[in-house]
Amino acid sequence: MENIVLIPGDGIGKEITTAVTSILDAAGAEINWIECKAGEMAYKELGNPLPDETVEAMEKYRIALKGPLTTPVGAGFRSINVALRQKFDLYSNIRPAKSLPNIESPFRAVDLVIFRENTQGLYFGKEMWMDEEKTHAESVAVVTRKASEKIITSAFDFAVKYHRKKITLVHKANILKLTTGLFLEIGKEIAQKYPSIEFEDLIVDNMAMQMVMRPERFDVIVTTNLFGDILSDLASGLVGGLGITGAANIGDDAAMFEAVHGSAPDIAGKGLANPTALLFSALLMLEYLDKPRLAEKIRSAVYTVLQDHKDVCTPDVGGNGTTFTYADAICRLLRD
Numbered sequence: 001m002e003n004i005v006l007i008p009g010d011g012i013g014k015e016i017t018t019a020v021t022s023i024l025d026a027a028g029a030e031i032n033w034i035e036c037k038a039g040e041m042a043y044k045e046l047g048n049p050l051p052d053e054t055v056e057a058m059e060k061y062r063i064a065l066k067g068p069l070t071t072p073v074g075a076g077f078r079s080i081n082v083a084l085r086q087k088f089d090l091y092s093n094i095r096p097a098k099s100l101p102n103i104e105s106p107f108r109a110v111d112l113v114i115f116r117e118n119t120q121g122l123y124f125g126k127e128m129w130m131d132e133e134k135t136h137a138e139s140v141a142v143v144t145r146k147a148s149e150k151i152i153t154s155a156f157d158f159a160v161k162y163h164r165k166k167i168t169l170v171h172k173a174n175i176l177k178l179t180t181g182l183f184l185e186i187g188k189e190i191a192q193k194y195p196s197i198e199f200e201d202l203i204v205d206n207m208a209m210q211m212v213m214r215p216e217r218f219d220v221i222v223t224t225n226l227f228g229d230i231l232s233d234l235a236s237g238l239v240g241g242l243g244i245t246g247a248a249n250i251g252d253d254a255a256m257f258e259a260v261h262g263s264a265p266d267i268a269g270k271g272l273a274n275p276t277a278l279l280f281s282a283l284l285m286l287e288y289l290d291k292p293r294l295a296e297k298i299r300s301a302v303y304t305v306l307q308d309h310k311d312v313c314t315p316d317v318g319g320n321g322t323t324f325t326y327a328d329a330i331c332r333l334l335r336d
């Protein structure tokens, strides 16, 4: 039995975590879920968006499956997602985007993986007002050699392990010459150590255009925090939307698995949320736990349901079903 911290989170979080844990149980994953609170709900119930018990459970068990957390826009508490990533030094945010069967998209053969630096960049969270009238705000972007080396090396190691051919490093070193310039310089150095992997670099605006014109040409992408955040939502759009792309936050001795999407307040409580994104995050977790065959068995059941039982799927991918008709169909296949 693996002990895994489960944070259902806000908005659609409860629906999709219930669906995903039922699928993992049906597949025989043998997980003991340690349920913990975080986010807006925790703030309303306990006055703290990141309760001590949740941090203690993360410190003890080191692996979490997390639903989305609402972050107030403008004023209010700081992002708990960012706080957790920084606290446990989860420096690699890995976000695969792959074309799926029977899902409408202009592209058929997208299979890319974004490695986003997860603890620094403009996401560092150091912002300040420069005058008392609050008419002038500034934000600090942080890029260090140490953190850049870690994320870029993990992207290259991933490419070698999974027989990927090319790394594209994305930057804005023509303008942000010191911060993303440093990231690019380190990428070029590290690329020398991996002669079997092709290496290229692209400026982020060009990258955004190339991704929507010819996404099939990309393989593994590595970039700084904010660029990775934006490009990975873009990548989700290339393969059918936010409901179907999972993600992993991995550090040297802790990991947290969560979907790319947020708490989707517009559809929360309606049974319309697609749990595939969180399920694919859970499959990354099974691979991390060295259970690739179990992950493959579940992925294959998902593909079968998308291909042969589209009616039970959620509306975002063209179905007429709900979170639970879809999860039930996958569970049934896994139990057969």
Ligand SMILES: NC(=O)c1ccc[n+]([C@@H]2O[C@H](COP(=O)([O-])OP(=O)(O)OC[C@H]3O[C@@H](n4cnc5c(N)ncnc54)[C@H](O)[C@@H]3O)[C@@H](O)[C@H]2O)c1
Residues within 6 Å of the ligand: 012, 067, 068, 069, 070, 071, 072, 081, 242, 243, 244, 258, 259, 260, 261, 262, 263, 264, 265, 266, 267, 272, 273, 274, 275, 277, 316
């Ligand atoms: N990792 C996280 O916890 C995380 C990530 C992004 C945003 N957020 C937070 O989530 C809240 C809402 O953010 P937002 O509205 O900008 O983005 P969002 O990702 O929640 O929603 C964007 C759009 O995608 C749809 N969508 C998202 N997930 C879906 C799913 N599983 N199935 C079907 N449709 C889905 C939503 O209905 C909405 O129309 C904000 O408070 C934001 O800070 C959290």
